[in-house]
Amino acid sequence: MSIDKTVGSAAEAVADIPNGASLAVGGFGLCGNPMVLIQALLELGSDDLSIVSNNCGVDDWGLGVLLAARRIRKMTSSYVGENKEFERQFLTGELEVELTPQGTLAEKLRAGGSGVAAxxxxxxxxxxxxxxxxxxxxxxxxxxxxxxxxxxxxxxxxxxxxxxxxxxxSITTDFSLVHALKGDRHGNLVFAKSARNFSPLAAMAGRICIAQVEQLVEPGEIEPDAVHLPGVYVTRVIEVGSDVEKRIERRTVQKEVA
Structure with a gap:
């Protein structure tokens, strides 16, 4: 029997995420953010969300778009320094924040996905x-x-x-959202360089994992040794193409040498 985990649209992929759901979301800064899924969740209107992610994006990108729309009740993160609205909501009592050391947060997600309680x-x-x-x-x-x-x-x-x-x-969540470079119809995923960051760990922690992939391939096209996250952890796959917008949080360039 063939296992095809693909869905036709991002809206369909997130349609069952209810108010009050908990989510683990991949990304590090703005690298590896599953923006198509985040935008679909914003349009869905689910609120009172409890989100576990390394950070909360910036004011107009990443998880920051959900924060600005007052959709997030609680953030569990290790770094929150690039989002002014995050600071305002936290200091005024609108947002609950559980700060966690970065390595500890990574292990809490990995342990949750591996069935380790603590x-x-x-x-x-x-x-x-x-x-x-x-x-x-x-x-x-x-x-x-x-x-x-x-x-x-x-x-x-x-x-x-x-x-x-x-x-x-450990941490487990109702859903997880991740961005991958490549995925097959069975849910096996490959991440690009530093976009790998927290994404496999976040994916593991979600009971229902939704992955957006730039390139969808057929089962068997990804070499087994090249798989970063086995499809057993992934529930749904949506292809978003390679032209999705990818922002850089802080751009540093070297001055031209004459």
């Missing part, structure tokens, strides 16, 4: 990441309405030395 890491030991008290949501008067809870810290022997580790729970 893991211990040294990252965050001795800080508010472990001790709790980090503001997650402010009230309108500037006080802390929701603070991060303390986490379990345990000592383990590492090469004869006792070291402390903090327990981090």
């Amino acid at each position: 893991f211990f890491t040294q990252t965050g030991v001795g800080t508010q990441v472990a001790e709790g008290g980090l503001p997650r949501r402010y009230d309108r008067s500037g006080g802390v309405a929701i603070a991060s809870p303390p986490k379990e810290v345990r000592s383990f022997d590492v090469n004869g030395t006792a070291k402390e580790f903090v327990l981090e729970e």
